[in-house]
Amino acid sequence: MRASVERLAGLLRKEALQIVRDPSALAIAFLLPAILLVIFGYGVTLDPHHVPLALVIEQPDAVTQSFVSELGGTPYFTTETFNTIQAADRAFDAREVSGIIWLRADFARQLSSRGDAPIGVIVNGVDANTARLIEGYLQQTWATWLSARSRVLGTRAGLPIEVQPRIRFNPAVSSRDYLVPGLIAIVMTLTGALLTALVIAREWERGTLEALMVTRASIREILLAKLLPYFVLGMGGMLATLVLAVTLFGVPFRGSLLVLTAAAALFLLAALGMGLLISSVARNQFVAGQIAVIVTFLPAFILSGFVFDIRSMPWAIRLITHIVAARYFVAILQSEFLAGDVWSVIVPNALALLIMASIFLGAARLGARKRLD
Amino acid sequence: MWRAIFALIVKELLAVLKDPKSRMVLVVPPLLQLIVFGYAATFDLNRVPIAVYDQDHSQASRDLVAQFLGSRIFEQVASPKSARQIDPLIDSRKVDLVLSIDRRFTRDLLTHRPAPVQLIVDGRDSNTALIILGYANSIITSFSLRWMQSHGDPPAPAVLDVRAQYNPTLRSQWFIVPGILAVLTQVVTLMVVGLSVAREREAGTFDQLLVTPFTQGEILIGKGLPGLLIGTVEASVIILAAVLWFDVPLRGSLFALYFGVLLFVASVIGIGLMISSIAVTQQQALLGAFLFMVPSIILSGFATPIANMPTVIRKLTWLNPMRHILIIVRGVFLEGSTTSAFIPEYAAMAAIAAVSLFAAGWLFRRRVY
Numbered sequence: 001m002r003a004s005v006e007r008l009a010g011l012l013r014k015e016a017l018q019i020v021r022d023p024s025a026l027a028i029a030f031l032l033p034a035i036l037l038v039i040f041g042y043g044v045t046l047d048p049h050h051v052p053l054a055l056v057i058e059q060p061d062a063v064t065q066s067f068v069s070e071l072g073g074t075p076y077f078t079t080e081t082f083n084t085i086q087a088a089d090r091a092f093d094a095r096e097v098s099g100i101i102w103l104r105a106d107f108a109r110q111l112s113s114r115g116d117a118p119i120g121v122i123v124n125g126v127d128a129n130t131a132r133l134i135e136g137y138l139q140q141t142w143a144t145w146l147s148a149r150s151r152v153l154g155t156r157a158g159l160p161i162e163v164q165p166r167i168r169f170n171p172a173v174s175s176r177d178y179l180v181p182g183l184i185a186i187v188m189t190l191t192g193a194l195l196t197a198l199v200i201a202r203e204w205e206r207g208t209l210e211a212l213m214v215t216r217a218s219i220r221e222i223l224l225a226k227l228l229p230y231f232v233l234g235m236g237g238m239l240a241t242l243v244l245a246v247t248l249f250g251v252p253f254r255g256s257l258l259v260l261t262a263a264a265a266l267f268l269l270a271a272l273g274m275g276l277l278i279s280s281v282a283r284n285q286f287v288a289g290q291i292a293v294i295v296t297f298l299p300a301f302i303l304s305g306f307v308f309d310i311r312s313m314p315w316a317i318r319l320i321t322h323i324v325a326a327r328y329f330v331a332i333l334q335s336e337f338l339a340g341d342v343w344s345v346i347v348p349n350a351l352a353l354l355i356m357a358s359i360f361l362g363a364a365r366l367g368a369r370k371r372l373d
Numbered sequence: 374m375w376r377a378i379f380a381l382i383v384k385e386l387l388a389v390l391k392d393p394k395s396r397m398v399l400v401v402p403p404l405l406q407l408i409v410f411g412y413a414a415t416f417d418l419n420r421v422p423i424a425v426y427d428q429d430h431s432q433a434s435r436d437l438v439a440q441f442l443g444s445r446i447f448e449q450v451a452s453p454k455s456a457r458q459i460d461p462l463i464d465s466r467k468v469d470l471v472l473s474i475d476r477r478f479t480r481d482l483l484t485h486r487p488a489p490v491q492l493i494v495d496g497r498d499s500n501t502a503l504i505i506l507g508y509a510n511s512i513i514t515s516f517s518l519r520w521m522q523s524h525g526d527p528p529a530p531a532v533l534d535v536r537a538q539y540n541p542t543l544r545s546q547w548f549i550v551p552g553i554l555a556v557l558t559q560v561v562t563l564m565v566v567g568l569s570v571a572r573e574r575e576a577g578t579f580d581q582l583l584v585t586p587f588t589q590g591e592i593l594i595g596k597g598l599p600g601l602l603i604g605t606v607e608a609s610v611i612i613l614a615a616v617l618w619f620d621v622p623l624r625g626s627l628f629a630l631y632f633g634v635l636l637f638v639a640s641v642i643g644i645g646l647m648i649s650s651i652a653v654t655q656q657q658a659l660l661g662a663f664l665f666m667v668p669s670i671i672l673s674g675f676a677t678p679i680a681n682m683p684t685v686i687r688k689l690t691w692l693n694p695m696r697h698i699l700i701i702v703r704g705v706f707l708e709g710s711t712t713s714a715f716i717p718e719y720a721a722m723a724a725i726a727a728v729s730l731f732a733a734g735w736l737f738r739r740r741v742y
Contacts, residue, residue, distance in 0.1 A: 028660060036667065043672045043686045046500045051680075067531075092538070093708075098680070107531070115528035125537030126707045128545040129416035129500070130678050135535055136507030139514065142533050147487075149530065159517040159529065162487035165506055168463055170496030178499040179677075190667065287394045289568065289659040293560055294402040297667060302410050307676050309418070309501045311469075317413045334497045335466075344465035 007217045011225030019229055028195055029233035030240060033187045037241045040183050041249045046175040046307070048130055048137075050078045054088035054097040057081070058105040067119070070145040071101070076137040092124065099123040099134060169338040180251045181333040182306035184241045185267070185326045189300040191237055192271030193292050195230045196279060204279070223365060227272055234268045235261075245337070255336030259346060263336070266353040267329040271296075273360025274325065280367040300326035328352045377587065381595030388572075389565055389599065399565070399603065403557045407550075407611055411619055414549040414676070418504055423470040424451035424462050429478040433520075437490070440512050441472060447508075463495045470494050470505050482520065539707045550619045551702040552675045554611045555695050558634070559669070562604035562641045563662050569596050570649035570737070571658035589734040597642045597730070604638035605631075615706070624709030633701035633715060636722040640694040643729030650736035669693050674700075697722050 019026065053071070057064050071077050080097065082088040088100045102120035110117035121138060123131045143159060170177050203209040212222055242260070245251045274296070282288035302308060303317075304326035310318060321327050328349040335345040390396050423441070427434050441447045451468055453459055462468045473491035475481075481488035492509050494502045521528060540547050573579035582592060612630070615621045644665060652658035671677075672686065673695035679687055690696045697718035704710040712719075 032664070039668055039686070040671050043682045044677045045681045046677050048678070048681055094714075111530045115530050117531040118534040119531050121533055121535040123535065123537050125540030125543050126548060126703050127678055128537075128540055128543040128548050129504075130680075131537050131540070131543055132416075132507055133503055135537075136503060136510065138533060138535070139507070139510050142531075143510075143514070146529060146531075159514065160482050160485070160488055160520055160526075161513050161517045162489050163492060163510060163513055164489055165492045165494065167494045167496040167502055167506075168460070170499050170502070173496060173499045173503055175499045175677075178497060190663065282394070284392070284394065287392075287398055289564065289655075289662070291398060291402075293564065293663070293666070294398065294406065297663075298406060298410070298556070298560075301670070301676075302414050305498075307500070308414050308416065309498055311421070312415050312418050312501075313413045317409060320409060321413070331466075338497045339464055342464050342466075 003216075004218075004221065007215075008221050008225060011212075011217060011221060012228060015225050015229045019233065026233070028191050029230075029237045033191055033237040033241045034244060036187045036190070037180075037183055037244050038248065040186075041176065041180050041245070044176075044179050044183070044307075046129065046133075046179070047173070048098075048133055049075055051076060051099065051130075051134055051137075052097045053077050053079050054091050054100045055079045055081045056083075056085050056088045056100060056102045057107075058103065059108060061108050063108050063111060064103050066149065067103075067145055070141055070148070074137065074141055076134075076141075092122065095124070098130070176249060177251050177338060178334065179307065180245045180249050181337040182304070182330045184238070184245060185304060185329040185333055186297070186300050186306060187241055188234065188238055188264070188268065188329075189271055189296050189326050192230070192234050192268055193275040193278065193296040195233070196226065196272050196275030204284070220365065223276060226276065227361075230272055231265075231268060234272065235265065238264045238268065251337055253337050254340040256341055259341055260332070260336045263329065263332045263346070263350055263353065266350060266357055267325060269357035270325040270353055270360055273357055273364055276364035277360050277367060280364055299324045303327065304330045306330050322352075323356075325353060325356045328356075378591050378595055381587070381591070382598050385569065385595060385599040386602070388569070389603070399561060399607075403561055403607060404610070404614075406557060407553055407614055408618070410553050411546065411550050411615075414545075414553070416500065416504065416545040417543075418446055418501065418508070420448045421446055421470060421501075421505060422450040422468045423447045423472060424453055424459070424468045425449055426453045426456070426459060426471055426473040428476040429474050431479040433479045433482055434474045437474065437513070437516050438472070440516050441509070444508070444512060459493055463493060466495065466497075468495075469501065470509065472509070485526075539709075546619060547621050547707060548703065549676075550615045550621050551706045552699055554608060554615060554702055555637070555673070555698045556670055556675060557611060558604050558608045558638065559641050559695060560666065561607045562600050562638050563645045563666055565603050566596060566600040566642050566645035567649050567662035568655055568658050569600075570646060571652045571655045574653065575655055583738070589737050592737060593646065593730060593734045596646060597639075600642045600645065601635070601638050604641065605634060608634045608638070621706055623706055625705035626711045627705075629710065629712040629715060630701065630705040632712065633698055633705075633719065633722070636719055636726060637694050637698040637701075640722045640726035640729060643726045643733060644694070646733035647729050647736065650733050669695050672696075691721060692725065694722050694725050 055068060068079065072079055082091065085102055088097070091097045092100055100122040102122070104120065107117050119142070123134050125131045146159060167173055246253050275292070278291045278295070279288050282291055300306070303321045303324045310321050310327065313321065331349045332346055335342045389399070425438050427438060442449055447470070451462055453462060453471070459471045459473065462471060471493040473493060475489045475491070478488045478490070490513060492506060494505055496502045518529060518532070537543050570579060573582065587595070616623050645662065648661035648665060649658050652661055672690055673693055675695070679690055679696060682690070700718050701715050704714055
């Protein structure tokens with residue numbers, strides 16, 4: 001037992017020295033997460049602001065003017081007036097404007113005679129999500145305009161139903177508050193898997209792992225010594241991103257630090273375990289790197305619910321998302337930041353993380369038998 | 374001279390394709406990813422679980438609820454009996470939306486007062502929240518308009534008549550699948566070239582290459598062309614899959630698309646070789662590749678629009694080849710554009726390719742250890 005502790009201490013010292021002397025490992029653990037979080041936190045938002053719209057008003061009058069000022073009064077749109085629909089179409093095709101509002105010559109007449117005067121709207125549907133959001137904003141603006149108009153004219157109040165939206169946890173519907181917590185999972189997936197995947201594959205390639213194998217250290221000790229330093233590094237990086245998310249981006253943190261730390265530790269173990277597994281399967285840096293890209297970053301980005309809602313995916317894909325560890329961590333992060341300790345979210349997701357961590361670590365342990373081939 | 378370069382290219386291709394494991398990772402995962410991500414990466418909602426808290430229990434309120442459930446977008450999974458039950462349903466993520474119809478709903482409708490309908494939405498996923506609100510609003514609006522018509526009220530003075538150009542049904546798959554083309558082509562190309570120099574440097578064979586009569590330019594070609602070949606083949610396979618499997622319309626000119634793909638792959642190769650020649654070990658090269666790849670995907674407009682980014686970051690994205698190829702790919706696929714529409718994008722990618730390839734060639738010699 002004592003000997004084992006000593007061996008482990010020796011191995012740990014070796015790994016720690018390797019990390020400290022190769023600045024790239026320290027850079028991956030601390031610098032990379034911080035830089036990525038800052039760039040992404042600023043760069044990644046889904047909320048359209050100041051969407052450029054082309055206005056074509058064939059017969060301007062007081063009514064059209066009131067609609068235009070309603071549009072300009074929101075932070076969502078900036079408007080530019082064009083004289084003909086052809087000119088607006090050209091600007092639209094050149095992607096100078098994202099949409100066209102077209103009030104035809106008989107708009108005012110139709111409006112005052114039989115109603116239902118069409119407000120022609122053309123949006124660029126290529127980015128379907130943004131198009132849908134723009135449509136939603138326009139609809140909101142239109143409803144406000146209607147009720148303002150009816151107040152002026154003293155007719156019945158706009159539409160018969162008054163919609164009262166209440167958005168829990170994120171009343172300003174800021175996509176940054178939603179995306180930044182998820183980014184922490186993305187960034188940590190990268191660092192965790194990358195660190196271990198590369199490090200072990202390198203030892204295989206150089207043959208130094210074989211050198212370790214002829215020592216008395218058991219494979220468990222070797223793996224543990226690899227895991228621990230990177231675990232400490234990873235938790236440090238996690239803390240750094242957490243502090244940045246709250247201080248720099250002002251994302252509210254409503255949960256408890258203890259719960260988040262525990263979940264983060266579980267997630268990191270799963271990520272590191274996956275890295276270990278990859279490297280012991282690949283035994284070659286090129287393949288390990290390829291696999292790390294394929295199974296970590298892209299799935300964490302696309303299949304974790306970080307931007308694409310898992311519930312909108314077809315069931316077969318939803319099934320696949322269950323093997324993506326980031327999925328569970330993203331769910332916990334989003335609740336911890338915006339909602340608080342919601343146990344019905346935390347417990348099942350933390351359990352799933354625990355299971356994944358044990359499977360990956362167990363498989364890595366099995367895959368890394370002392371064997372030469 | 375060309376025979377020698379050809380031999381170099383063959384050697385590079387063999388280095389990548391000889392090993393069955395590395396051959397496999399170039400072929401199988403990209404295809405799998407295309408299929409999985411093509412279905413997974415969607416902003417479209419369907420079967421959103423909702424709860425209905427109907428306090429009115431009238432014909433009108435039931436009609437409204439039926440409109441919601443008839444849309445296939447919403448699916449009722451709970452009917453809370455009191456206002457206290459609403460928040461826990463949302464907190465635990467059992468439902469995304471609670472439709473709460475006030476007790477005075479019918480009375481207000483009939484007495485021409487605004488009838489209140491509350492929509493309580495889970496804001497943790499702000500994008501889903503906004504889209505749900507958008508769908509809910511349009512259902513309620515069409516209900517309102519129909520109500521006005523059937524009860525002899527004067528119609529609304531003006532109505533929105535929205536048409537989405539290029540993608541009338543707003544399928545986000547049409548937006549995402551061409552984007553995946555760019556992402557996967559970049560990943561594969563970067564992996565092939567990004568490690569090529571570092572691998573040889575670690576093995577010591579790069580020094581041998583440097584003492585052969587090859588010039589920097591020739592070594593550059595020998596290292597770069599295999600990447601161009603593999604990247605273009607990869608892109609072609611994905612284009613085929615996008616059209617044949619995902620039914621994304623390909624409306625514009627194939628020439629414009631391939632010209633863009635070639636420039637894009639060339640600029641990724643340049644960046645990959647640059648990273649590879651700065652790096653001393655394969656690990657550093659892989660790190661460098663990652664450090665370039667992750668921001669280049671996230672800040673490319675692949676999932677979150679560039680127009681929403683702050684000005685500084687928006688300007689920085691001009692250095693990102695993926696930003697340009699995404700505009701070209703989506704333009705050719707959906708907007709039916711031709712070569713003339715993409716002059717700035719072609720120019721930017723050509724500049725990135727030229728600068729990075731030149732820098733890589735220069736670095737080859739400077740970094741002999």
